[in-house]
Amino acid sequence: xxxxxxxxxxxxxxxxxxxxxxxxxxxxxxxxxxxxxxxxxxxxxxxxxxxxxxxxxxxxxxxxxxxxxxxxxxxxxxxxxxxxxxxxxxxxxxxxxxxxxxxxxxxxxxxxxxxxxxxxxxxxxxxxxxxxxxxxxxxxxxxxxxxxxxxxxxxxxxxxxxxxxxxxxxxxxxxxxxxxxxxxxxxxxxxxxxxxxxxxxxxxxxxxxxxxxxxxxxxxxxxxxxxxxxxxxxxxxxxxxxxxxxxxxxxxxxxxxxxxxxxxxxxxxxxxxxxxxxxxxxxxxxxxxxxxxxxxxxxxxxxxxxxxxxxxxxxxxxxxxxxxxxxxxxxxxxxxxxxxxxxxxxxxxxxxxxxxxxxxxxxxxxxxxxx
Numbered sequence: 249x250x251x252x253x254x255x256x257x258x259x260x261x262x263x264x265x266x267x268x269x270x271x272x273x274x275x276x277x278x279x280x281x282x283x284x285x286x287x288x289x290x291x292x293x294x295x296x297x298x299x300x301x302x303x304x305x306x307x308x309x310x311x312x313x314x315x316x317x318x319x320x321x322x323x324x325x326x327x328x329x330x331x332x333x334x335x336x337x338x339x340x341x342x343x344x345x346x347x348x349x350x351x352x353x354x355x356x357x358x359x360x361x362x363x364x365x366x367x368x369x370x371x372x373x374x375x376x377x378x379x380x381x382x383x384x385x386x387x388x389x390x391x392x393x394x395x396x397x398x399x400x401x402x403x404x405x406x407x408x409x410x411x412x413x414x415x416x417x418x419x420x421x422x423x424x425x426x427x428x429x430x431x432x433x434x435x436x437x438x439x440x441x442x443x444x445x446x447x448x449x450x451x452x453x454x455x456x457x458x459x460x461x462x463x464x465x466x467x468x469x470x471x472x473x474x475x476x477x478x479x480x481x482x483x484x485x486x487x488x489x490x491x492x493x494x495x496x497x498x499x500x501x502x503x504x505x506x507x508x509x510x511x512x513x514x515x516x517x518x519x520x521x522x523x524x525x526x527x528x529x530x531x532x533x534x535x536x537x538x539x540x541x542x543x544x545x546x547x548x549x550x551x552x553x554x555x556x557x558x559x560x561x562x563x564x565x566x567x568x569x570x571x572x573x574x575x576x577x578x579x580x581x582x583x584x585x586x587x588x589x590x591x592x593x594x595x596x597x598x599x600x601x602x603x604x605x606x607x608x609x610x611x612x613x614x615x616x617x618x619x
Contacts, residue, residue: 253303253334253426260304264495266311270585273311278348282307282329286318293356294318296327297345297374299365299389299492301423303333310364313495323360326352330370333427342438346374349381362387364494365463366423369393372453373438376446389456389494393441393466395434397421405464412460413490420462442469447477454482458489520551573607582611 273286284307294317298310307329318325328348330341352359361383363371368391375386397406397420410416428434437444453474457467464485471483486493506526513525530536548559563574573579578595581587587595593612599605 257304257332260300261306261308264309264312266308266584266586268311268315268584270583272315275307278351281331281344281348283348284311284314284327284329286314286325286327287322288324290318290322290324291356291358292321292323293352293359294321294323294325295349295352295359295361295371296325297330297361297363297367297371298327299363299367300332301419302338302341302366302370302427303423305332305367310495317362337429338427338433338436339438341370342373342377345370346378346381349374349378353381357382359383360385360387362389363391364389365491366392366427369439369441372441375450376444377438379449383451385451386453387456388453388467388470390458390461390463390491391441391455391467391470392420392463393470394443395424395440397424403465403469405466406462409460409462409464409490412462413492415462415491417462442466442473445477447474447479450474450477450479452480452482454484456484456486456494458486458491458493460488461491461493463491573604576604576607578608579611 268286273284274288275282275284277283296310296314296317298305298307300306300309307327310327314325314327317323328345330344333341349359349361359382361371361375361381363369368388372386372388372391372393375381375383394403396402397417399407399417401407401417406417406420410418424434424439428439433439435443437446453471455467455471457464461467468483468485471481474481490496509526509529510521513521516522516525527536527538546562548555548562550556550559567573578587578592582589582592589612592608596605596608596612599608
């Protein structure tokens with residue numbers, strides 16, 4: 249993994265695209281650390297520490313989740329873009345997050361800290377290392393709480409659930425080898441949370457696990473230890489959930505049952521295997537969750553030549569009458585905040601001999617005019 253770390257990070261970002269509209273968050277720095285804030289007006293603060301095995305992840309990979317949390321809970325979410333391993337080794341991340349939290353506490357007091365996976369490990373460590381940070385609660389989603397991911401580990405879920413997602417016991421060992429400097433670090437209580445015996449007086453802790461997650465058992469083991477130290481705890485165990493389900497559930501996906509359902513689909517009257525048949529089966533089971541297309545949305549089935557011509561005519565009419573391009577990747581990228589106005593203008597230059605290039609130029613000039 250070390251030799252392909254940049255590729256791994258790029259894949260991570262591409263598979264967790266930020267689809268939050270520009271204008272729903274703000275990016276800025278606290279000290280030397282980039283942060284992203286959602287729902288800035290709320291006085292209730294949730295500090296979010298993203299996962300990614302200490303080596304990947306960032307503001308974009310977890311923006312959809314942070315946005316959802318801010319809307320559903322009506323809280324101000326501050327997502328921390330801490331420096332990643334292996335460029336920055338343990339305990340750099342803990343110290344960095346600690347300093348950011350100290351700055352936030354200078355302005356606010358009603359603060360919860362939350363993290364997922366490796367981020368949950370870091371959030372918990374910061375909470376135990378600096379007791380001056382009076383968090384109202386610590387929320388840990390599918391946390392890593394120990395460091396033994398060999399075949400001799402006492403946690404059965406590491407073996408039994410390895411590979412049910414991209415997370416395996418081998419990849420877990422890789423993550424820690426990139427994060428830690430030496431063998432001594434593997435026993436450090438700021439990494440191996442189950443070795444920490446300084447737990448009295450912690451705020452309430454909520455731990456969320458998935459039954460199909462390799463980290464399932466160690467998450468529950470931390471709950472048991474916290475109970476022994478009289479820490480108020482809540483434990484949520486999500487049936488059939490795999491690692492990373494909080495971010496994955498934001499995407500529209502079929503369950504694992506879809507394979508068996510698809511095997512039983514019969515050709516329709518027009519002789520095709522229809523995706524509609526699968527949706528109808530989910531509807532019969534009471535498991536179908538869909539959204540109606542809103543006003544301004546038009547659906548075309550382009551399975552025939554006539555339908556394809558009809559669709560092309562519709563697109564042509566909209567673009568000519570309204571002066572807008574349908575499915576313009578460059579404009580979409582700008583609207584999502586993936587490129588800035590200067591980059592949009594540069595992209596327009598490549599197509600200046602076409603109407604498409606002139607359209608991009610007009611969009612870019614309107615943008616500059618607003619600034």
